[in-house]
Amino acid sequence: MYLLRYIIYFTLSFFIVFGNAQAKTIVVKSGAKPQSLKEAIAMAQNGDTIVVQKGIYASHNTVVNKSLTILGKNRPVLDAQFKDEVLTVTASNVKIEGFLLRNSKTGDLRDYAGLRIFGASNVHVNDNILENNFFGIYISDSHRVSVTNNKVTGNNNRRQAGNGIQAWKSDHITITGNQVTAHRDGIYFEFVQNSHIKDNSSEKNLRYGLHFMFSNDNSYIHNQFKNNQAGVAVMYSKRIKMQYNQFNENWGSSIYGLLLKEILDSQIAHNTFYKNTSAIFMESCNRNKIYSNSFSNNGLALRVLSNCQDNNFTLNNFKGNTFDVTTNGDLLENHFAHNYWDKYEGYDLNKDGIGDVPFRPVSLYAQIMERIPQSVILMRSFIVNLLDKVERSIPSITPLSVKDDSPQMKPWKI
């Protein structure tokens, strides 16, 4: 028996040693052979490593069609010179690290990208810089792709900007620690399942910081979305987790911190909404749980249209918002409980931390604004304050169903 086991070990170790000896490292250097990544890939075999030395290399759609580890040393530049894409990965088990990919072509018919990953799985893209590309990283028809610690900067050109990191019809995508700016949409997902977006920052993009459609079972955690021209928009998706994100300063008319359209069974928790024109806008959203978020200094904290049902708003903090909740009709079957509202003026006789009088977050003036937008001119006037006070004590116009029966006396620590 022992002998048999030794023989097995011996053969195994022989294979491992032999395998290692097979995998070679090819160094790309300008001036020597191979001169470019393309030549190196042509020479390489599956499992090889290519190291690209510092320098500027023209790369007109170099296709990585073998399982390779491609490393950039001292950040070599791959430049498409506006003629084509920079790099396309079509093979599985590929790792790309340490490059600066720049100047992809822009086009109306094709989506040229800095780095395209197409029909591959197990691809890792780490620590690259992408500059001035039409699309930054474009993942399609792929599985188990991880995009980590890249810096993606677009061309900031309104007419010719693509998305920073785009994933289409893929699953198990992990996007972690990236910075995306000056693209059309920072991060865009369409038909993407079971993916995680974590610790990214998406700022100053021309449209949405994050945008996804028809992408179920994804999670978005610890991201920062700031100063995007239209905020964040998420649509037609189910079972989404959005937690610990920051939605800051998405400012201007028809700009939303978070726009939700037909989002079902999702959780929105522990997020911070600060200084947005509208922090959350919800349309046709059902069975969502919105809890432990902080809404401060927004124009409008929540705008919930009356086609939303069964949403739970609990344990949130509302501070310094011009309007806390607005709606266009009556909100049935949406529940508000245990939130802290800084506009609450009730009392707490038994000192249990919960106000004894229900709070109605929809103010009379918000209802008036709903009907007559021009009445914005009366904002913060004495009469409006007066009417709001009266309405709070004797509600007549504001929807009766929207109320928090257990408003907190003190803000939650979030």
Add this chain to the structure above:
Amino acid sequence: MFKIAKYIALDIIKSKVVMAYTLLLMAICISVFLTDADVTKGLVSITTIMLIIVPLVSVVYATTYYFNAAEFTELLVSQPISRKNILLGKYIGISSSILSAFLIGVGVPVLLFAFGSTGIILILTGSLLTLCFISLAFLASVAMRDKAKGIGLALMIWFYCSIIFDGLVLVFLYALSDYPLEKVLIAITAFNPIDLARILVLLQLDIAALMGYTGALFQDFFGSGFGIVFSFGLLMVWFVVPLIISLRVFRKKDL
């Protein structure tokens, strides 16, 4: 004229009412800034309070003082001083003391805690509002013979500007909501100095809520350089025109 102004100003300072007003404003401003970490929010609160207190105190105090000093006015009229100079002297005396109360009470804390364009606009509008309502107080005073009636009228003016006018605007909006009223509304605000002041400060503060088409339109107008000049100009009109009218009335008034 300036001699009268100086005399009146000294008299007012001696009376301690203005001192109390200064301290009140200062207490409000400092407590607002100290309790609220967010400066912008503090400025919003101060604006709301300022828009109620400043016109009220200015209009009531100026009227009361005018009537209390009626005998002094009669004495002055018997002297070889033109009536225009007498009234202007009174105006300068009263307005300078109330204005300085405002500047110390609101201006100093705002400059200390929230120095910036918003703070400066707040101080400017507040000062102009003070002057406007003293002018209106003078108009009320010269229009009425009786002290009670004069103060009543002054209070009515304040009541009209801070509550009734906006209420009417609201009713007007409800009644004619089918029509495009944006431009009309801009014109309507010109008829109320408090609204002018409110919109001027508001546009510096929470633009967030000025959403949609209407908000954008108002911001385009009032937020632009022309809009600011327009609103300040109208506030100046509200301060100068009542004063001129009261000068005319006073010149021919049988005391």
